[in-house]
Amino acid sequence: MSSDATFGEYGGQYVPEALMPAIEELTDAYERYVLENEDGFVDEFRERLRDFGGRPTPIQRADQLSERYDADVYLKREDLLHGGAHKLNNALGQVLLAKYMGKERIIAETGAGQHGTATAMACAHLDMPCEIYMGRTDVNRQRPNVFRMRINGAEVNPVDVGRGTLKEAISETMRDWAGSVEHTHYVIGSVVGPHPFPTMVRDFQAVISEEARDQLRERTGGLPDAVLACAGGGSNTMGTFHHFVPDDGSEAAPDGGDRVDLYAVEAGGSSLSVDEEAGVAPNSASLSTGEEGLLHGARTKLLQDSDGQIMESHSVSAGLDYAGVGPELARLVDDGRVSPVNVDDEAALEAFHRLSRTEGIIPALESAHALGFLEERIVEEGESLGDTILLTVSGRGDKDLETVIEESGDRNLDAAPSMDVFREGQR
Amino acid sequence: MSETDPGTGADSTLAEAFADGPAFVPYLVAGDPDFETSREYLEALDRGGADVIELGLPFSEPIAEGPTIQSAIVRALEAGMTPDRFFELAESLDVDASLVCMTYYNLVYQYGTETGPRPFVERAAEAGIEGLVVPDLPAEEADELRAACDEFGLDLIFIVAPTTDGERLERMRELVSGYVYVQARLGTTGARNDVSDQTSSSLDRLADWEVPKAVGFGISSGEHAERIVAGGADGIIVGSALVDVVAEGVETERPVRETATRLEELARELAEGAVAGARKNRPEPEGQ
Numbered sequence: 001m002s003s004d005a006t007f008g009e010y011g012g013q014y015v016p017e018a019l020m021p022a023i024e025e026l027t028d029a030y031e032r033y034v035l036e037n038e039d040g041f042v043d044e045f046r047e048r049l050r051d052f053g054g055r056p057t058p059i060q061r062a063d064q065l066s067e068r069y070d071a072d073v074y075l076k077r078e079d080l081l082h083g084g085a086h087k088l089n090n091a092l093g094q095v096l097l098a099k100y101m102g103k104e105r106i107i108a109e110t111g112a113g114q115h116g117t118a119t120a121m122a123c124a125h126l127d128m129p130c131e132i133y134m135g136r137t138d139v140n141r142q143r144p145n146v147f148r149m150r151i152n153g154a155e156v157n158p159v160d161v162g163r164g165t166l167k168e169a170i171s172e173t174m175r176d177w178a179g180s181v182e183h184t185h186y187v188i189g190s191v192v193g194p195h196p197f198p199t200m201v202r203d204f205q206a207v208i209s210e211e212a213r214d215q216l217r218e219r220t221g222g223l224p225d226a227v228l229a230c231a232g233g234g235s236n237t238m239g240t241f242h243h244f245v246p247d248d249g250s251e252a253a254p255d256g257g258d259r260v261d262l263y264a265v266e267a268g269g270s271s272l273s274v275d276e277e278a279g280v281a282p283n284s285a286s287l288s289t290g291e292e293g294l295l296h297g298a299r300t301k302l303l304q305d306s307d308g309q310i311m312e313s314h315s316v317s318a319g320l321d322y323a324g325v326g327p328e329l330a331r332l333v334d335d336g337r338v339s340p341v342n343v344d345d346e347a348a349l350e351a352f353h354r355l356s357r358t359e360g361i362i363p364a365l366e367s368a369h370a371l372g373f374l375e376e377r378i379v380e381e382g383e384s385l386g387d388t389i390l391l392t393v394s395g396r397g398d399k400d401l402e403t404v405i406e407e408s409g410d411r412n413l414d415a416a417p418s419m420d421v422f423r424e425g426q427r
Numbered sequence: 428m429s430e431t432d433p434g435t436g437a438d439s440t441l442a443e444a445f446a447d448g449p450a451f452v453p454y455l456v457a458g459d460p461d462f463e464t465s466r467e468y469l470e471a472l473d474r475g476g477a478d479v480i481e482l483g484l485p486f487s488e489p490i491a492e493g494p495t496i497q498s499a500i501v502r503a504l505e506a507g508m509t510p511d512r513f514f515e516l517a518e519s520l521d522v523d524a525s526l527v528c529m530t531y532y533n534l535v536y537q538y539g540t541e542t543g544p545r546p547f548v549e550r551a552a553e554a555g556i557e558g559l560v561v562p563d564l565p566a567e568e569a570d571e572l573r574a575a576c577d578e579f580g581l582d583l584i585f586i587v588a589p590t591t592d593g594e595r596l597e598r599m600r601e602l603v604s605g606y607v608y609v610q611a612r613l614g615t616t617g618a619r620n621d622v623s624d625q626t627s628s629s630l631d632r633l634a635d636w637e638v639p640k641a642v643g644f645g646i647s648s649g650e651h652a653e654r655i656v657a658g659g660a661d662g663i664i665v666g667s668a669l670v671d672v673v674a675e676g677v678e679t680e681r682p683v684r685e686t687a688t689r690l691e692e693l694a695r696e697l698a699e700g701a702v703a704g705a706r707k708n709r710p711e712p713e714g715q
Contacts, residue, residue, distance in 0.1 A: 014532060014563045016491040018588035018613055020595060161497065167488060174490040179614030181590070279487075292542065294533040294563070295488060307509050308537030309487045 005195040006299075008334065010327030013194040015297045019174070022181035023194055029101045030196045034093075034203060041100055045093055045204075052125055053082045053092060055207065059215045059390070064358035065371075069378045071385065074224070075361070076212045076240065076392040085364065085395030086208060086236050087118035091187055093204035095122040098185035105180065106130045108187040109173040111138055111166035111232070112319030112366070113145025114395055115189030120154035130154040133173045136164035138318050145399050163312045166233075166322045170296050190233025191326030194297030198326050205239025212390060213243045223247055223258045225386020229394070230370045231264040231287060231340075232319055234326035236394040241338065248337060261339065261386070264329060265370040267315030268342035276305050284313040286325045287333050287340035295323065301330040316345035316407060317365035317400070347372035349407055352397060364395035365403065441558050441582045441605035444478040444525050445639035449705045450606075450662030451652075451698040452641050453669055454481035454529065456499040457516050458508030460677050465503070466519060468673060471687040473522035475694025479606075480522065481560065481664065484513045484530035491562040493614070495667040498674060510538050510547070514554040527558040527584065527605075535561060535572065548575040558582035558605045566598040573602050586610050587633065589625040596632065603638055608664060611644040611655070630659045649700030656704025663701050669693060 005027075006012055013023055033041035049055045057077045065073040078086035095106055106128050110116030116132040123130035132149055136158045139146055149156050162168040170188075177186040191198045191205070209227075216224055229240035241262050246252075249259030269283030281303040283289070290301040295310055303311040303323040315321040332338040343351075351371035356362045363371060370391050377383050397404070444450050453472045458465050472480060485500040485508050492500065517526055528551055539546025551559065558581055564572060566585060576583045582605025587596065589612060599607070611626040626642055633640050642655045643664030652663045669690060676686030 012568060013565060014568060015565065016562050016588075017565065017586045017591055018491075018610060020565055020588070021590040161501070162487075171488050171490050175493065175614075178491065181613065293537060294531075296490070297563075302533075304533070304537070306537070307511075308533040309504070310533075 004199055007328045007331035009292070010298065010300050010330045011195055011198060012299050013297060014294050014299065015174070015194050016178055018178045019181060022177070025101070026185075027196045029097060030200045033097055033100050034200060039100065041097070045096055048092055048096065049089065049207065053088050054080065056211045056215070057081050059212055059219065062359050065355070065374070069374055069389070071378075072220070072388045073374070074216060074219075074388070074390045076208060076390060078208060078236070079361065079363065079367070079393045079396035083114070083118045083121050084398065085114040085118065086205060086239060086392070087115045087189065087395070088121065089207055089239065090189065090201050090204040090235060091115065091118035091122040092125075094185065094187040094200075095119065095126050095128055098128065098187070099126055101185065103183060103185040104129070105184040106187055107133070107173055107176050107180070107184055108189060109133045109166065109169035110145070110189060111135070111169065111321060112317065112364075113138065113142040113149070113399060114319060114364070116154070116156070117145045117148045117152070119187050119189075120149040120152035123154060124152045131176070132156050133159055133169045133176070135159045135166060135169045138165055138169070141403055142318055142399055143402070165313075165318070167296075167310060167324075174296065190235040191238045191328060192233045192296060192298060192300070192324055198298065198328055201235050202238040202242060202326075202328060205235050206242040208236070208239040208392060209241060209243035212240070212392070216388075216390060220388060222388070223255065223260050224388045224390040226261045226263060226389045228263045228265060228370045228373060228389065228391040230320065230366045231266050231325060231329065232284060232317075232322050232366060233324070234264070234329040236366070236392060237264045237329055238326060240392040241332070245332065245337060262332070262337060263339050263341055263373065264333070265373045266340060266342040267317060267320040267348070267369055268344040269314040269316070270345055272342070274303075274311065279305055279309060279311050280314070281311040281323070282314045283342070284315045284320050284322055285340075285342045286323060287329060288342050290325070298327050300324050300327040301333070316348060316403065317369065319364065319366040320369065341373055343369050343372035343376055345407070347376060349404065351375060352400075352404060353408070356397070361393065362397040363393050364397045365400045367393045367395060368397070439582050439605045441479060441525055441527065442639055445606060445661045449656045449660070449701040450478040450639065450641060451476055451694070451701050452479045452481055452643070452662055452664040453477050453694055453697070454483060454664060454666035455669055455673065456483040456485055456496060456503050457513050458485065458503035458506055459499040459670070459673055460502045461506040462508070462512060462516060464683050466516060467683055467687050468690050469520055470522055471691040472669070472694045473524050475691040476698030477522070477524040477694060478662070479525045479527055481527045481529045481666070482513070482517060484510060484528055484534060486531035486534050489531065493667065495670050495674065499670045502677065510534055514550055517554040517556055525557045526555055527560060528556045529560040529562070532561050532564045535559070544572040545575045545578070548572070548579050548581055552579035552581055556581065558584050560584045560586065560608060562586055566595065566602050569602055582606075584608050587629060589613055589629055592632065600636060606639040606641045606662065607633060607636060609633065609640050609642045609660065611642050611646070614644070626655060626660075627658050646697070649696040649703075652697045652700030653704040656701045657707040663697065665697055
């Protein structure tokens with residue numbers, strides 16, 4: 001673990017003055033507890049990840065996909081983590097850290113609701129009051145998670161500003177924090193925001209690649225040729241990549257210099273083109289198409305117009321629908337270590353159904369983007385990603401069922417219950 | 428003015444605005460609710476006694492602002508406000524007050540054909556802007572902007588929060604010019620009905636700074652203004668209470684001239700309150 005505040009030109013701490021002392025206090029706590037294991041923080045974190053979270057999650061060879069793609073495809077099953085997504089790794093780490101810091105209240109933002117759910121669960125587990133900010137659009141499209149948060153005792157505050165998605169929720173949570181920093185910790189849900197969040201969240205999520213690397217070596221005796229992860233803010237991506245980043249094929253690389261190719265799969269949405277006039281990007285592909293700028297406390301790659309106004313982004317997956325991305329990922333892309341790729345909404349939906357039908361795993365729409373890239377690159381473009389492929393299923397797709405069934409109206413799902421019945425049941 | 432003198436405010440016309448008694452520094456979002464109306468409102472503030480006007484250049488993610496100013500920003504953006512239009516608005520204003528631009532760093536950084544703050548600052552100077560406030564740019568990251576401001580003769584104003592102290596305070600002291608923005612309380616911007624005790628302790632910490640101290644966040648009446656200035660402030664900054672008047676005008680579809688009159692009246696009340704505070708020449712910590 002390291003405590004980098006910047007990644008090349010990216011990262012930093014661009015926040016209102018009132019937040020700076022809280023950021024400094026958090027940096028100090030991160031260094032002492034997380035990096036130096038003061039008071040046994042890391043030991044307790046790992047124990048809770050095991051007993052409460054259900055770690056380690058398995059890797060599974062996906063037999064049907066392996067046959068289809070003529071390669072050994074291994075899935076890192078973060079969907080099997082408690083709560084159904086990788087988000088618990090970070091939420092549990094941060095809520096526990098807040099406890100060690102003596103904070104009395106937790107706030108968080110959420111897009112798809114998985115981070116909010118994980119935070120609400122961690123707060124219930126650790127007996128901390130919790131408030132979650134969520135854009136109104138996301139509240140409407142991710143209702144199962146809203147109910148889960150409430151059932152775990154969290155308050156959910158819908159945010160009506162703008163288009164009502166993740167970036168508005170983040171801004172609103174930062175506002176709350178600016179007025180409550182003395183007793184409140186803000187659990188940022190991804191590797192974004194001011195230092196130390198991008199580094200700290202990565203460290204909490206790096207358990208994914210730590211386990212996967214060991215598990216794969218044990219299973220196959222070697223390293224994968226390619227590692228794929230979906231990228232919204234980038235916490236699943238950085239968690240999945242972190243322990244493979246040194247495997248860059250150079251002489252300095254561990255294990256005799258095998259190279260592991262890293263693919264960050266972004267949401268191509270409905271199009272990669274941009275309507276600058278309307279300030280709308282119909283995608284969330286900030287690594288592939290964004291430009292350097294400053295958002296939510298960090299310098300990173302962003303979807304912005306030529307004036308520097310942040311664009312409204314889009315993805316069929318609420319969890320990827322964010323106009324920025326983690327600064328470390330931006331740096332790894334500039335360095336050529338990570339390849340930014342993207343698939344559109346349609347390809348992600350197809351991949352969602354494919355995995356569900358062929359392997360019996362209903363993936364989150366976020367993860368379906370990474371699965372969609374396998375299909376595009378190997379089947380449609382006829383290229384290989386190598387003999388052994390590792391792909392993280394970042395979460396399970398239960399939360400996305402309403403979206404998927406609505407988007408898949410022409411996919412012959414006659415056997416599925418009518419959505420009207422489903423909605424009535426929710427009211 | 429060719430050069431500023433960070434830390435002292437010497438050679439700064441903004442600092443001069445504080446020289447003849449307490450300064451009244453109103454804030455409005457440029458282009459709220461639209462370009463022409465905004466100009467009328469800003470000129471009304473000038474008639475009401477503004478010494479310095481803080482003109483907000485709207486950014487899509489205003490994380491330091493409360494709901495009042497955030498809504499104003501949304502109105503202005505929807506009406507087509509951009510950095511270029513902002514400079515046109517500044518140039519078109521017929522006001523005696525000095526102009527300061529308050530915005531977020533991404534807009535400063537992206538302006539012009541090259542990235543970096545220099546093109547923005549150059550254009551701001553050309554438009555008659557005399558200073559900048561950038562709430563999401565901490566002193567640690569401000570060297571590049573300070574250099575550009577020095578090159579084009581702009582003041583760089585920093586916000587001191589109730590929680591700012593130690594090395595951070597010293598760093599700001601080295602970089603600040605024109606005046607220092609003393610944040611009266613924690614939280615985001617927004618009109619309140621009381622005056623915070625945090626203000627006097629903040630002013631105490633800055634007692635030996637040579638730049639004027641202007642207090643903002645939550646001031647909404649002449650009485651607040653009087654108490655703040657009597658408590659040792661060199662000026663008052665008022666945003667949300669004025670933006671509320673604009674918002675009310677929009678919501679009730681009140682004639683523009685009528686809203687302008689109300690703004691002028693509230694401005695006069697605030698400016699006179701500040702002057703009354705200065706007459707109480709034995710400054711005591713406010714709220715006691």
